[in-house]
Amino acid sequence: MRLPMRDPAVRLAEPGDAPSVALLLYDFNREFDEPVPEPGELVRHVRGLLESAAITVLLAEGEGLAVLRFQPSLLSDSLDCYLEEVYVVPARRRCGIGTALMKAALGQARDRGAGYAYLGTGEDDVGARALYEGLGFSHRGGQASGPVNYFYEREL
Amino acid sequence: MRLPMRDPAVRLAEPGDAPSVALLLYDFNREFDEPVPEPGELVRHVRGLLESAAITVLLAEGEGLAVLRFQPSLLSDSLDCYLEEVYVVPARRRCGIGTALMKAALGQARDRGAGYAYLGTGEDDVGARALYEGLGFSHRGGQASGPVNYFYEREL
Numbered sequence: 001m002r003l004p005m006r007d008p009a010v011r012l013a014e015p016g017d018a019p020s021v022a023l024l025l026y027d028f029n030r031e032f033d034e035p036v037p038e039p040g041e042l043v044r045h046v047r048g049l050l051e052s053a054a055i056t057v058l059l060a061e062g063e064g065l066a067v068l069r070f071q072p073s074l075l076s077d078s079l080d081c082y083l084e085e086v087y088v089v090p091a092r093r094r095c096g097i098g099t100a101l102m103k104a105a106l107g108q109a110r111d112r113g114a115g116y117a118y119l120g121t122g123e124d125d126v127g128a129r130a131l132y133e134g135l136g137f138s139h140r141g142g143q144a145s146g147p148v149n150y151f152y153e154r155e156l
Numbered sequence: 157m158r159l160p161m162r163d164p165a166v167r168l169a170e171p172g173d174a175p176s177v178a179l180l181l182y183d184f185n186r187e188f189d190e191p192v193p194e195p196g197e198l199v200r201h202v203r204g205l206l207e208s209a210a211i212t213v214l215l216a217e218g219e220g221l222a223v224l225r226f227q228p229s230l231l232s233d234s235l236d237c238y239l240e241e242v243y244v245v246p247a248r249r250r251c252g253i254g255t256a257l258m259k260a261a262l263g264q265a266r267d268r269g270a271g272y273a274y275l276g277t278g279e280d281d282v283g284a285r286a287l288y289e290g291l292g293f294s295h296r297g298g299q300a301s302g303p304v305n306y307f308y309e310r311e312l
Contacts, residue, residue, distance in 0.1 A: 116311055
């Protein structure tokens with residue numbers, strides 16, 4: 001059974017939300033078979049990141065989250081925003097929660113004075129890519145027929 | 157005439173290197189027709205970023221630079237490193253400077269305790285992609301036949 005569509009309640013997470021944030025990150029990494037610390041350890045780690053403002057989290061309690069990083073821009077006095085993670089739990093997908101999280105994330109970025117946002121995603125993550133493209137993100141530097149931009153990574 | 161190959165002198169930039177760093181960033185953005193502040197303004201901005209450690213710069217004086225950003229990792233006690241820019245001036249390309257900058261950047265990242273590094277680059281930037289892939293970066297999450305990862309961005 002799919003749960004009914006409704007306006008998801010998205011809010012800015014505070015340090016006291018560390019358990020809710022950590023639980024979603026735990027489920028996220030387990031779903032994609034990525035290594036993840038034990039839940040208790042993750043709660044402590046996430047609380048530290050929220051307290052130090054190293055992460056900004058938009059939270060739809062029990063449903064999903066978006067994790068943002070802000071840095072002063074290299075060339076201007078504004079901020080750059082890296083959208084590090086966007087996750088919606090399987091049972092609540094296709095209910096508009098990803099869109100609500102992304103819109104809240106972009107609103108938060110603008111409120112903080114960011115002038116630029118970026119993120120990485122897989123070519124096969126068709127739903128996420130449609131969401132990002134619908135919100136104005138481009139993997140071709142904004143030029144419809146331009147070369148695509150790749151996201152490269154490695155462990156150190 | 158191509159200048160002879162030699163070991164480029166790559167060092168960690170200090171706030172006093174702001175003029176050298178700003179000049180390279182200025183040339184970089186002019187070369188790619190990207191908007192960039194006037195040089196004097198850029199020097200002041202870059203000095204502030206170096207002083208506050210918002211950026212880490214590996215510098216080959218007059219030849220090129222790599223700009224790194226460090227953030228505490230979302231899941232572990234290590235750091236993530238974003239390789240925001242790598243640039244070599246046109247007259248000094250294909251002399252090993254990009255490789256020297258990247259190796260110094262990865263060494264610096266490891267010295268700082270980073271466990272993960274990422275960057276974005278265009279599919280048509282064949283030389284840069286060969287360099288990154290030769291240094292162990294993957295745009296397929298490390299799986300040779302896996303789906304590619306895209307770098308999405310937008311102005312806000």
